[in-house]
Amino acid sequence: MTTAPVVSTRTTQRRGRPRDDRLDATIVNATIAEVGAKGWGGATIEGIAARAGVGRGTIYRRWPSKTELFQYAAAAVTRPVEAPDTGSFVDDLFSAVLPIADMLTQPDLAALLPSLLAEAANDASIRQTLRTFVARSRQQAIEAVERARRRGDIVQSTDAETLVDMLAGALVYRRLLLGETTDAAAVRVLVRQAVQSCSTSEAIEENS
Amino acid sequence: MTTAPVVSTRTTQRRGRPRDDRLDATIVNATIAEVGAKGWGGATIEGIAARAGVGRGTIYRRWPSKTELFQYAAAAVTRPVEAPDTGSFVDDLFSAVLPIADMLTQPDLAALLPSLLAEAANDASIRQTLRTFVARSRQQAIEAVERARRRGDIVQSTDAETLVDMLAGALVYRRLLLGETTDAAAVRVLVRQAVQSCSTSEAIEENS
Missing domain, CATH: 1.10.357.10 (Tetracycline Repressor, domain 2)
Incomplete structure (x- = not known):
């Protein structure tokens, strides 16, 4: 099941170090799709990585935990x-x-x-x-x-x-x-x- | 697990025919407790009857379906x-x-x-x-x-x-x-x- 992307590259945030904005947006959209399919409790980094087409390490290098990824995704989605x-x-x-x-x-x-x-x-x-x-x-x-x-x-x-x-x-x-x-x-x-x-x-x- | 009653006898509604208001209130409170324990989808008339200490027939004589009981309970709880x-x-x-x-x-x-x-x-x-x-x-x-x-x-x-x-x-x-x-x-x-x-x-x- 595919979902139309909710977050475009433009709406992701920069932190202090250089980031691949497009990859970040892909992971945020994969997070939303994973949560939509499995709930917040059921969503896993493995599932998000599979949906984004990246390895788990790619996600963990950016966000040390699921909570931090969720908070980043929430912030990206709601950034006015x-x-x-x-x-x-x-x-x-x-x-x-x-x-x-x-x-x-x-x-x-x-x-x-x-x-x-x-x-x-x-x-x-x-x-x-x-x-x-x-x-x-x-x-x-x-x-x-x-x-x-x-x-x-x-x-x-x-x-x-x-x-x-x-x-x-x-x-x-x-x-x-x-x-x-x-x-x-x-x-x-x-x-x-x-x-x-x-x-x-x-x-x-x-x-x- | 017991729950403090949410609805008192006074707050139940009368329909056209005579009702046992206290029994209605007991069933409404049992409904709220059952839904709290099992969710709206998981709640059953059997479970509600057991919590209320009545037979299923007692409930079905009052409300022909779970939906009607839920709507009655919602109305009883929210009656200003x-x-x-x-x-x-x-x-x-x-x-x-x-x-x-x-x-x-x-x-x-x-x-x-x-x-x-x-x-x-x-x-x-x-x-x-x-x-x-x-x-x-x-x-x-x-x-x-x-x-x-x-x-x-x-x-x-x-x-x-x-x-x-x-x-x-x-x-x-x-x-x-x-x-x-x-x-x-x-x-x-x-x-x-x-x-x-x-x-x-x-x-x-x-x-x-």
Whole structure:
């Protein structure tokens, strides 16, 4: 069974030493396919190596353990596109949240989430992978709120974590509990609602 | 292994004909314990009957199939307390959303959710149970938004579903992805933020 690649060469990260980005992307995609087929607990380095067409040593030279490979793969998959500083809170937040919605729309990735959650309940290293995945996926949105706060666009006491919980939460809840994806237009509706919840009255008047 | 009862006699529903509410509650609790032990797919009427200390016939006379029993149990567990019409949008929404947070705080129930999600992906009847569960858990919050709309407390174009997705979503996202529960004080913070996102300016001034 083959799976369309989820991660392209461009989206892999560099560490300190030179890496073969294309090989890294191949291994990340093999990891996703292996986890999709066997679950997080059942996936093995042997299986990933076979899917990637490389030896086990090639993987172990890069990542000393399955946990580290999983965390690298989670980070590669969730690395947001460079979110621009547009000077508009709505636009910044939209750019930061859209990749989360897009990720949840990809069937291969969305299909991994329920089993990841089920296995994370019983396995600390899978839980750690999940936390890495979640923290990366929300980072740009948190930064967009902080920039808006510094500009004075939002009420100074606004809690960035709560605001991002509501946005990312709505997307995850729709996908997992309602079975619905959220397209770009619907992401914009969500973001406008969230922005409205914390904008200073001057900013609301400018936007309306 | 015994499990503390999740559902008390009071929280079961009546259908058209007379029921033994205490027996219904016993069977619902046995269902939750069985699913917790064997998963949704592995749970059997035999196992539930044994845990409840009743014969299979007693269960089949009430629910003709496992799916119907699961849906009844999901509805019993998620039936919100009677949410009062206080005339205040913040208070109504708080009363409607708090039971969702409380449900996610109960370890027995919260532990069922990831496996329910994982199994729902591959089983239409489990998916149907999940939809029943979700629809019931959000119903009071949707009604609170509609009452606020009729009173003119919120912008008339406010989308109740989106607002409730953000609130319920934040709670589910925190529990499943961040591993955090939300206490009553934090639910109030969330609700205030959501109310702020759609209040008419008159209502905002009254509240501040």
